[in-house]
Amino acid sequence: KLTTHARYQIQDTKTTMSSHQRTSPSNYTRILSTFGFILSIYALYVEHRMSHPPDGDDEEFVALCDIDAIGASCSHTFTLPEGRLLTYLNIVPHDHFLDVPNAVLGILYYTSIFLLEQTMLRTYRTVVGSAYGWVKMTVGFNVMSMASSVFLASRLLALGEFCILCWSIHLINLLLLVYYVRILVKGRGTEKLD
Numbered sequence: 001k002l003t004t005h006a007r008y009q010i011q012d013t014k015t016t017m018s019s020h021q022r023t024s025p026s027n028y029t030r031i032l033s034t035f036g037f038i039l040s041i042y043a044l045y046v047e048h049r050m051s052h053p054p055d056g057d058d059e060e061f062v063a064l065c066d067i068d069a070i071g072a073s074c075s076h077t078f079t080l081p082e083g084r085l086l087t088y089l090n091i092v093p094h095d096h097f098l099d100v101p102n103a104v105l106g107i108l109y110y111t112s113i114f115l116l117e118q119t120m121l122r123t124y125r126t127v128v129g130s131a132y133g134w135v136k137m138t139v140g141f142n143v144m145s146m147a148s149s150v151f152l153a154s155r156l157l158a159l160g161e162f163c164i165l166c167w168s169i170h171l172i173n174l175l176l177l178v179y180y181v182r183i184l185v186k187g188r189g190t191e192k193l194d
Contacts (some may be wrong), residue, residue, distance in 0.1 A: 008101060011064075016046050019025075026117060026179070027181060029113060029114075029117050030117065030177060030181075032172050032175055032176055033111075033113040033114040033117070034114070035168075036172045036173075037106075037107060037110040037111060037114070039106070039165055039168055039169055039172075040103045040106030040169070041103070042064075042065075042165070043074070043078060043102070043132065044103035046063045046074060046075050047083065047101045047103055049061045049063075049075075050078060050079050051079065056132075062074070063075045065164050065165040070162070072162045073163065074163045074164065074165040075164060076161070077161050077163040078102075080159070080161070082102075082152060082155050084100065085102050085148060085151075086100070087099045102148075105148075106136055106169060109141065109145050113141065116138050116141075117138075132187045135183050135187055138180050138188070139177075139180045142173070142176050142177040142180050143149070144177070145173045146173050149169070149173045149174070151168070153166075
């Protein structure tokens with residue numbers, strides 16, 4: 001039989017573990033956002049090499065994601081008009097300072113996700129309710145990112161383009177969205193219980 005003191009110690013340990021699980025940042029989102037960041041950096045490099053070939057370079061540039069055996073070509077995909085989504089959708093005019101490749105938007109997005117995860121960690125330590133607001137904002141970013149992924153994926157299918165790097169980024173966006181929506185739903189459930 002457990003004494004009353006032992007029961008309180010077990011309950012206190014469970015509470016501490018539960019609190020620690022809430023406050024520790026997600027390695028899952030860190031890994032996903034880091035991979036997304038790296039892929040976006042590489043996409044930006046490929047796009048830059050394709051649009052600004054170095055002078056005197058006789059050797060043709062071949063990106064790692066250009067695989068002839070399976071018909072994959074990310075370098076060609078990045079040069080399509082859809083490669084600059086803000087201009088393609090007429091959100092910003094051509095040659096505007098925000099007329100940037102999609103890879104730049106990806107770099108900003110994955111950096112934001114990484115930093116928001118850190119902000120949620122610090123906020124959880126102080127006020128759990130305000131962290132829920134950060135989760136809502138993060139889900140908003142995820143929804144916008146996934147909407148652009150769905151649009152770009154549909155364009156890739158319509159054009160018959162196969163871009164491994166693009167599909168990898170779309171998968172990362174989907175996994176991040178599912179993860180944060182689950183947190184949002186769980187948070188709403190605990191909010192109702194409180």
